[in-house]
Amino acid sequence: MLMMFDCKISEISYVIYHNVFKTEIQGIDKVKMMLDMYENGDDYRTHDSIQTHNNNFSLQGMDKEGGEMLGEIFESEDDYRTQTDYNTNRQPPFLSAGRYVRMRSYRSVSVCLVLLCVLLLTAVIVLCVLINTNNHQCHNNSNNLTEERDQLLTKYTNITEEREQLLTKYTKLTEERDKILAKYNDITKQNEQLNQKKNELWAHLSExxxxxxxxxxxxxxxxxxxxxxxxxxxxxxxxxxxxxxxxxxxxxxxxxxxxxxxxxxxxxxxxxxxxxxxxxxxxxxxxxxxxxxxxxxxxxxxxxxxxxxxxxxxxxxxxxxxxxxxx
CATH class of the missing domain: 3.10.100.10 (Mannose-Binding Protein A, subunit A)
Structure with a gap:
């Protein structure tokens, strides 16, 4: 009976040791997977507590002596993990996971903030360049419009003067036309009179x-x-x-x-x-x-x-x- 219990203890120790070793090998990968699964360290700790409670619940059926042996085994495992982490300069995957997640979250937030600031600064610089370019173009357009307006005003003034001169010439031509028409009417009347006299002359000559x-x-x-x-x-x-x-x-x-x-x-x-x-x-x-x-x-x-x-x-x-x- 004692031998069978010893065999079971050995099997349990082997399984625990195998899991710990596997966890040490895949420590970083599991942490990364946990980062995807959990948003903060509190959730992780809650999960760890639930897992520990389940492990304790599974060992309630063992006798007191088996439990003491398991405690010794776990203590030896903790020493082994601590020693291994010290030798390999790794973070403990389970004991400091919440802190590690928080550090990674802060680092990601910091990187995002820096990138956002860079983007904002770039956008501000681009906007300043665009505004300066638009202001320069607007100033040039305003100068061009002012020059065109002055040219149009000058042309309008010249056209107005030419119109007045044309009106004066038109008035003079109208007066001359009236005089010519009056002379033409006089000449027409004289011509009619001459024709009348000519007709009278021919009539008199015939008589x-x-x-x-x-x-x-x-x-x-x-x-x-x-x-x-x-x-x-x-x-x-x-x-x-x-x-x-x-x-x-x-x-x-x-x-x-x-x-x-x-x-x-x-x-x-x-x-x-x-x-x-x-x-x-x-x-x-x-x-x-x-x-x-x-x-x-x-x-x-x-x-x-x-x-x-x-x-x-x-x-x-x-x-x-x-x-x-x-x-």
């Missing part, structure tokens, strides 16, 4: 009128008294001839020949005050040597062989009509 120095003359073929002769001339749009110079006198003398012709001179209103039919006073005369005689009732003038004679107005003679001068 036997004679054109001489801008005047038309009609030499009658029938004889009438001085008053009837003047009435006939007025019906033709003319009046008895008014002789103002020697050329006209010679022209009439040549056309009349040796016949007597009434002219538009008389003193019917006042005896001795000779006046033309247009109301003008006599200035140039071509009287016969013995004329005028001053005989009463000889108040009308007749032309004969380039000289004038006063005669009775009721006597019938041929007459010469003169139309208005054509300018």
């Amino acid at each position: 036997g009128w004679i054109y001489y120095k801008s005047s038309l003359y009609f030499i009658s073929s029938e004889s009438k008294s001085w008053s009837d002769s003047r009435s006939n001339c007025r019906e033709r749009g003319a009046d008895l001839i008014i002789i103002n110079n020697r050329d006209e006198q010679d022209f009439i003398s040549k056309k009349s020949g040796t016949d007597n012709f009434w002219i538009g001179l008389s003193d019917i209103e006042v005896e001795g005050r000779w006046k033309w039919v247009d109301g003008s006073r006599l200035s140039t005369s071509f009287w016969k040597a013995t004329q005028p005689q001053g005989v009463e009732d000889e108040n009308c003038v007749v032309n004969h062989l380039s000289v004038w004679s006063d005669y009775f107005c009721h006597v019938a003679f041929k007459f010469i009509c003169e139309a208005k001068r054509l300018n």
Whole structure:
């Protein structure tokens, strides 16, 4: 019986020793696995307590003597582990696991904080560079916009001045155009008048009128008294001839020949005050040597062989009509 108990103790010691040795070999790997399984050292310690409680519960069936032997075995195992850790400079995997986990957690947090600070510093530097670049670009854009604005203002001022100059020129051209239109209208009217006079001239010429120095003359073929002769001339749009110079006198003398012709001179209103039919006073005369005689009732003038004679107005003679001068 004692031998069987000794065998069981040996088997249990062998199993415990094998597990301890295996744990020592895989110490670091288990710690790493535990880091993944547990978030902090408290959970690890809680797990360790539960495991120790389970081991104690499994040994409750043993007798007191077997328990003392197991205690000695565990003490020897602790000494062995402590000695092994001292020789190999390792951390005890079970006794200081919580502390190791905390150290690793602090180290990871520190590394993360450092990396975060580096990232933040990098982001701040990049933002500062971007802001500085954007400010420089904005300043350049502002300068460019200011220059463009000044150029546009200058162009606007120039265009405004040019517009005012064009308006002034337009006003002057409008005035000149109005003047030209007025002249054109005057010329048109004159042209119409000339055409009218030309038509009248052709009409008079076709009726036997004679054109001489801008005047038309009609030499009658029938004889009438001085008053009837003047009435006939007025019906033709003319009046008895008014002789103002020697050329006209010679022209009439040549056309009349040796016949007597009434002219538009008389003193019917006042005896001795000779006046033309247009109301003008006599200035140039071509009287016969013995004329005028001053005989009463000889108040009308007749032309004969380039000289004038006063005669009775009721006597019938041929007459010469003169139309208005054509300018």
